Amino acid sequence: MSATTVDTTTIRHAPPGPKGLPLLGITTQVRKDPLGYFARAAAEYEGLSMLPVGLDKVYLLNSPATLKHVLVTNWRNYRKSDFYNKLRPLFGEGIVTNDGDLWRRQRQLMNPAFHGDSLQRIGQVMRTATDEKISTWRNRPAGQAFNMSTEITELSLAIVMESLFASDAKGRSDAIAHAVDTMIEVCERRVWAVPDLHNLPVSPLYWRHRRARAALDEIVFDIIERRLHSGNAGNDLLGMLLSARDPETGEGMTLTQLRDETTTLLVTGHESTANAAVWVFYTLAQHPDIEAKVRDEIDRVCGNATPTDEDLRKLTYQRMVIEEVMRLYPPAWTVSRTAIEDDVIDGYAVPAGTNMMVSPFVIHRNPRYWPDPERLDPMRFAPEQRENRPKFAYIPFAGGPRNCIGMNFAMMELQIVVTMMTQAFHTKMVPQPPIEREAILSIRPKNGIQFVADAVVPIDSQIFTSAAA
16 A cells, blocks of 8 residues: 555654664664564564664564565565665575566576475485484484584585585585585674675675685586586476576576575575474473474374375474474564555555565564464464464565565475484483574574484384484
8 A cells, every 4th residue: 555545644654663872773782682672572562663773764564464565465665675785795696685577587487496396306305315314313322412403404404405406516515515604604794783894805704705605606606517518407406497497588597697596595495494493303302292292193194104295294283383483483583675665554654765674583472463472382373273363473484475485395394304303313402501592594593402312213114214223
């Protein structure tokens, strides 16, 4: 709804919000505890509030109606904000950062890679990679603690690299992982930097990023060019990107576009999903009653067999647990948009150029839609409760035309990994300091979480074919 379609005498000019500090606004408070700060905002402000971020005024959306307006009803009036410029050193002109006609073209070209037969093939990659990780865990000395965050990140990265590059990345995994981790760190530091000098040669992080970018480019371009020269695009994600053609022009992606999209898939395909999986294992360890229900359902549906796609659809309680965990720890905790033309939201004027903050973390903790929001309760996602809740009160993968292209990929990976690991092991946390949340591109446990894993499937089982005694 635009400002020209309403009674302008009823329009209010500025929504309420915190005052912040001169010049800095709320940035100092956000840097100290971004998740805590925005959770408090969820309880204090309803609908629309204004946050001073440096010299800018950012509107925070905090109701299903306002979210639906920006993400769906009037989505064409909201481009990706300039915040995404800080991510361009990592993603280039990939689907995360681009917008307009380029975004629509790339989205259309990439959609088939995450549906139908392609997703089924990727599911087999996920099962094989999880099986291999189970084998390494079986070889670990009994009672030896390990960092679950490190282990699951390695697994998730192996899945996305095999899905994307097939065997082309063999022997290059460590180099790719190191480059990607470095580039993510630089982006993380830039997000709330006021002023942001890390994109200039005066910053050591600028040079760290340059070295990591060059190392990753050398590998990715080599893989792409070798594949092109082979004459066989392949049936992995890279092959689908190489074969994709614009239905109107018949053109494919340029080498730079291929580089940007493969880098985007490398980062987004493992970082957020891995953190979500770690939070699931953390949740099960903290709630043995819920863990027992998840295990019972897996035993009933799958037994000791590797879960099929049909099995995953039958694991309804497990999926409810995963959805509740993603309510508390959404894969992407915030996204942002900028108004292209003047608009009106929730009775407030939204001038062109206004930055809008859309935060799954915030709406997922709004007590108006989630009673006792900090409490873990998978039954929130039982059908009857789901039906009685506004749709846009839950947006773990954002929503509307720009929703996460990989959400089916992520949900399949989470279910497969949780199911197979639960079949093979009892995982439990070891004594350690309280786990702290850290908000970067996604929400992750600061310093990881230490676990031990006790095997519950006989070593000579026929299920996990690569498991070693």
